[in-house]
Every structure is written in structure tokens, then in C-alpha cells.
Amino acid sequence: MNKSVLITGANAGIGKDTARQLAMLNHTEKIYLACRNRVKAEEAKKDLEEKTGRKVFEIIVMDVSNLNSVRNAVMSMNEPVDALIMNAGGMGGKTPEKITSDGVTQITATNLLGHVYLLDEMIKYDKLKKTALFASSEAARGIEKTGMKRPSLKTSSVKEFKEVFNGKAFGNDFDAMQVYGVIKYGGTMWMSSMARKHPHLRFISMSPGGTRGTQGFDDMPLLQRIMFKYIGMPIFMPLLGLSHSLEKGASRFVEGINNPAFKSGIFYGSKKNVLTGKLVDQSSIFSDLSNQKFQDNAYEAIRSFLY
Numbered sequence: 532m533n534k535s536v537l538i539t540g541a542n543a544g545i546g547k548d549t550a551r552q553l554a555m556l557n558h559t560e561k562i563y564l565a566c567r568n569r570v571k572a573e574e575a576k577k578d579l580e581e582k583t584g585r586k587v588f589e590i591i592v593m594d595v596s597n598l599n600s601v602r603n604a605v606m607s608m609n610e611p612v613d614a615l616i617m618n619a620g621g622m623g624g625k626t627p628e629k630i631t632s633d634g635v636t637q638i639t640a641t642n643l644l645g646h647v648y649l650l651d652e653m654i655k656y657d658k659l660k661k662t663a664l665f666a667s668s669e670a671a672r673g674i675e676k677t678g679m680k681r682p683s684l685k686t687s688s689v690k691e692f693k694e695v696f697n698g699k700a701f702g703n704d705f706d707a708m709q710v711y712g713v714i715k716y717g718g719t720m721w722m723s724s725m726a727r728k729h730p731h732l733r734f735i736s737m738s739p740g741g742t743r744g745t746q747g748f749d750d751m752p753l754l755q756r757i758m759f760k761y762i763g764m765p766i767f768m769p770l771l772g773l774s775h776s777l778e779k780g781a782s783r784f785v786e787g788i789n790n791p792a793f794k795s796g797i798f799y800g801s802k803k804n805v806l807t808g809k810l811v812d813q814s815s816i817f818s819d820l821s822n823q824k825f826q827d828n829a830y831e832a833i834r835s836f837l838y
């Protein structure tokens with residue numbers, strides 16, 4: 532059982548509810564809320580303490596899209612944690628295609644590059660004892676009903692993955708909804724490669740499923756936001772098996788780190804055609820996910836922006 536857990540992007544949405552659910556477990560002694568905005572983090576901490584009646588939360592200021600911020604955050608940790616939940620992410624804000632000083636798109640920096648660096652630093656300085664969980668998405672294997680295409684890399688070579696991460700693969704055709712799935716695919720492949728390279732730790736990729744009650748659609752243009760957030764997600768998506776409550780989404784992350792039945796190197800998500808219900812190994816839906824060469828190529832490609 533995990534006594535201490537660090538969660539990135541813990542001030543809202545699934546990250547915050549994961550923190551709440553973990554605090555309700557007696558064996559949890561410490562939860563680090565790694566957030567980019569201290570004011571929002573303080574508000575979340577206060578709310579979590581009120582809701583759970585527990586004073587187990589500690590704030591770490593960390594912007595995962597900024598490597599200096601990630602490094603400083605790791606250096607500020609006095610003790611190792613049992614588990615790390617790499618939850619921060621989404622559609623990359625208002626400028627997902629913008630290239631950061633590290634040479635990747637903003638959507639890659641937020642979902643992936645910062646987490647790659649965070650995990651490397653935590654391993655290097657012995658700050659992680661047991662399990663790392665990456666917030667993936669069924670978009671990484673395609674979601675036909677929502678029009679999110681399956682990633683269609685030609686060879687999944689290192690070069691091709693690099694061009695996914697620096698945006699060149701998409702040219703002027705940068706549609707954040709589609710790019711998001713390809714970035715989550717790259718992240719999931721990196722995690723599977725990490726699992727083989729560090730067998731003493733457990734690496735789980737987990738999709739929370741279609742989860743309502745998050746701020747995930749807030750950066751969309753007004754009409755699209757109304758369609759998705761207030762009509763699609765709460766009304767139509769549940770009827771199609773495409774969404775569930777915040778509590779259910781977050782419970783997948785809690786299970787992912789606490790249940791040893793989830794195997795290292797595997798990506799768990801919903802069954803084909805749905806975004807809720809039972810969890811299955813996603814490589815049974817998209818076989819590229821278990822290709823070790825592709826996994827290692829994603830690993831090499833994303834790390835080329837760091838070292």
C-alpha cells in the first residue's frame with residue numbers, strides 16, 4: 532500500500548479528486564499536491580482538508596511545462612514517495628501548437644516532456660519507491676464515436692516520434708483534439724519502455740475514461756465548449772457509454788497505484804467503443820501499443836529534447 536503519493540495537476544479535476552479519494556484511505560499519510568499556481572493550490576488544499584477531515588496534504592509548486600520548475604520541485608522534496616501520478620495535462624491551453632524553449636509543442640510539454648524529466652529526476656535522486664502512473668487516454672488508440680482518430684504513424688521511428696513531439700508531423704493541420712491522442716500514445720509508449728528499463732519500479736499507463744466535471748474543455752472556443760462541456764459530456768456521452776462521474780474517473784488512478792494486479796508496462800483503459808466500465812489492456816485494441824521497438828523509439832525521441 533502507498534503511504535505517500537505525489538500528484539501533478541492536483542488542484543482541479545481528476546487530480547484533485549484522486550487526492551481526495553487517497554486521503555480517505557487510512558494508510559495514506561502524505562499527499563503532495565504538485566500545482567503550477569500556489570493560490571489555486573492553497574484553495575484546493577483547504578477544500579480537500581475540509582472534505583476529508585485530514586491534514587495530509589502538502590503543496591509543491593511545479594509547472595510541468597517548465598523543466599527548471601520541475602527540477603526545483605524535485606530538489607525541494609525531503610523524502611521519497613511511494614507513488615507518483617503524472618496527471619497534469621490536457622489539450623495544451625490556448626496555444627497548444629506553440630514551440631517551447633525545449634523545442635516541443637506546448638501540448639507535448641504539458642502532457643509529456645515535463646513528466647519524462649520529473650520521473651528521470653525522481654529515479655536519479657531515489658525519490659520514488661514503488662509506482663509511477665501516467666494519465667493516458669483512450670484517444671491514444673482512437674475513439675471512433677467521438678471522431679478522435681487512431682494514431683497512424685507510418686513507421687513509429689525515432690524521427691517520426693520526434694516530429695510528433697515538435698509538431699512538424701502536423702504542419703499547418705494542427706488540430707489539438709487529434710494531436711492530443713498522438714501525444715498520449717507517445718507517452719504511453721515511453722512508459723512501457725521505462726518499465727523494461729527499470730524493473731524494480733512499476734509503470735502503469737491508465738486512462739481515467741470519459742470523465743465529467745473537469746476543466747478540460749475550458750480552453751475551447753465558446754460554442755465548442757458549450758457543446759462538449761454542458762451538452763455532450765453530461766447528456767449524450769453517458770447514453771453512448773462515453774462518460775462517467777469525476778469520482779469514477781479518479782478511482783481508476785487510485786486503483787492503478789494501489790492494486791498490484793495492474794502490471795508494469797501495460798496501458799489500461801476502457802473496452803472498445805466505450806469510455807467507461809471495465810478496464811482492459813489497450814494493446815488488445817491497438818497492437819502497436821505492445822511493439823517494444825516502437826516503445827523504445829518513443830523513449831529515445833522524447834528524451835532527445837532533454838539530453
Ligand SMILES: NC(=O)c1ccc[n+]([C@@H]2O[C@H](COP(=O)([O-])OP(=O)(O)OC[C@H]3O[C@@H](n4cnc5c(N)ncnc54)[C@H](OP(=O)(O)O)[C@@H]3O)[C@@H](O)[C@H]2O)c1
Nearest residue numbers: 540543544545594595596619620621668741742745746747
Ligand atoms: N477528463 C477526461 O475525460 C480525460 C480523459 C482521458 C484522459 N484525461 C487526462 O487526465 C488528466 C487530468 O484531466 P482533467 O480532465 O482532470 O483535466 P483538468 O480538469 O483540465 O485539470 C488539469 C490539471 O492539470 C493542471 N495543469 C495543466 N497544465 C499544467 C502545468 N503545466 N503544470 C502543472 N499543472 C498543470 C491544471 O492546473 P491549472 O488549474 O493551473 O490549469 C489542473 O490542475 C489529463 O492528463 C488528461 O489528459 C482526461
